[in-house]
Amino acid sequence: MTTITGTAILIESLQYTITNTSNEDSNNMEIIMDSDICLSSTNNHLLISGLVNTGNSCFLNSVLQSLSSLPKLHSYLHQINQKTASLFISKPLLKTLRLLSRPSNTAFKPSELVSILSNCLINKEQQDAQELFQLISTTLDNENQFARRQQGLSSLLSSTSTSKLPESPFTGLLANRLSCMQCGYTEAIRHFSFNNVQLTLPDHAKTTLEDCLHQLTAMEFLNDVICRKCTLIETIRHTNTKLEQNPSDQILLNTKQELEKRLSMGLIEQEKEAACTTKGVSSKQAMFAKSPKILCLHTARSSLDLSTGEIYKNTCQVEFPEILDLSPYCTNGVLNTTDPHLPISSPLHTAVPIKYRLMSIVVHYGSHDYGHFIAYKRRLIAEKCHCTSCSDDQTVLKHHESNWFKISDEHVEACTLDDVLSANPYMLLYEMVEEEQVSDIETEEEEEEEEEHWIQQPIAPPSSPLLAPLQKASCSFYKPLSNPQRRSSKSLWTEAPTAVC
Structure with missing residues (x-):
């Protein structure tokens, strides 16, 4: 269990402690490298490693389990560790994620990584799952910048792409526009980088992820803005x-x-x-200008009761898809800088869809001040493994189409995609689908639509109202001006919310 006022993270050692769940012997320790960890296995009946809860560490365990399900993160960490030395987060993080991805029935304590992360925490107090993700992703960004400075001009002058450092898979760009409603003047569209997105939830029983993204990128109007x-x-x-x-x-x-x-x-x-x-009314809008390879979405569940002044957990059920199309919320290359009444960019029918596949989620059970974090994640399959046993030049991980795990610290069990989609997420991690995979997904969706149309199409004359297209109800989730969450979701994209533990 975790609370906001939890104790400091306990540092067990600077080594990885591998512990069998049936025989927890604290003296069983081995120092390992990422190349010692084999991800290949012919035994499909094995689960994956769990993480021992050392006391209020479920927030840490759930985030690490979720990150381990991301092939693009594995690839990035392997590449940057090969090209640059002295990366104090990237190296132990890669080892931890590989340990969590290998077929195994064991649990361990990621003590080396925890020791390093604890040095990054300002107050050393127990943190929220999203705050921990923010810490890890920001540190990876800083290490990437450090590695680029180390390379200097050598990477720019090199004619081969292999010498260039990869970009952090969490990094994307946000386009922001501010326009005066009186004179129509638009300031230069500014771009800001982000590594995770906070979504404000309505005070309703349920909503959809698409509605949250629509609200996030919808135009809003501000008073008393200097033009x-x-x-x-x-x-x-x-x-x-x-x-x-x-x-x-x-x-x-x-x-x-x-x-x-x-x-x-x-x-x-x-x-x-x-x-x-001169002050007046201005329109403001933000849209995705560059989509990250890995999209992290955080549902901000801290809400304020204005009558009592108490902070409580918003339990709104968020419905989310396995395949997410981000293109309706992205700029299409043609930006509107003349009409403040129109959006920054309007969707094009010819635009290529920007699709993401769900890889893992973090779920919080309990109240705002007390509860427990767990994770759901996909099984990864190693087509190649760069360990000393397999001796491949790189590790190539592929997601499993249907195998999922539900993980609560050291307890791991198999589950289905339906189990995942029925959960109420606190964080969602999507990975961008490659272009050739997008065409496969679209083909499958078209076949499903054709089959559903063939089954459900009623037999009726052309004039029958049964064949008339249904009008879709427009439902707009907006935030009241008194809602203190509005600013955090719209403006402070990387601001850590009040901890929900």
Whole structure:
């Protein structure tokens, strides 16, 4: 069990302690390298390794189990560890994820990784699962930047792509636009990087992941926003008023000419001291500009009861798909910078779908202040393994279509996809589907639709209302202005929420 005021993470040792679940002997320890861990096995009846709960560590165990289900993360860590030395998180993380992916009926304590992570924590207190993911992903980003600085110009001057460092699979780009509703002026569209996305949940019994993403990328309207163009126009008007009173003032005349020149040339964003500022209503919107290889979605479940001032857990059931199409929430390459009433980018019928496959989820049971984290994850199959026994040049992991595991610390059991989809997620980890796999998915979906259409199509004359297309009800989940969660989901994409433990 975990609580917000849990104890500090306990550091058992700087080694991996491999413990058999049937014989927990703390003296059984072996120091291993990632190349010592074989992921290949002909025994399909084995489960995968669990993680021992050392006291309030279920948040850690659930995140590590979820990360271990991501082939693109395994590949990234292997590549960057081969190209760069002295990466204090990437190396032990890869070893931990490989241990959690190998067929096994054992459990262990990831003590080396925990020891390193505890040095990164500011207050050394027990953390929330999303906060831990944020810590790991941000540290991986920092190590990637460090590795690029170490390579220097050598990677830029090299003609081979093999020498270049891969980008962190969690990193994506967000396009943000702010437009004035009065004059139509749009500031330069700014791009921000992110490694996970926080979704605000409605105060309803249930919602869908698509509705949450729609709300996240929907246009919103802000009051009292300073518009640079309106301010420039008002400053020119103010200067003209002064000139009418003192036509011979050469300084005012020069100022007016300079301001009018800036306005005519569209040099709105040049930093100049304004005589007055003008505020008004602006539209704001954010969309995905570059999709990450691994998409981490966090359902922010901390809510505030305005009548009592107490924070409680939002238990809204989130329905989510196995295959997620992110393209409706992404820019299509043509950005709208002229009409503040229109979205940044409108979906194109010819746009290539950006599809993701569900790989793992983290679920929280209990109240806001007390509960337990577990994980669901896919089984991974090793087509190649770079361990000393297999001697392949790299590890190639493929997801299993139907085999899933439900993991609560050291307890591991097989489950079905239906079990996963019926759970209420706290975090979801999706992995981008390659283009050739997208075509396979679309073919399967078309075949299912054709079969369903053949079965359900009623026999009726063309004029029958049974054949008339049904009108889809539009349901918009919006956040009231008094909801304190609004800012965290819309603006602070990487801000850690109140811990739910």
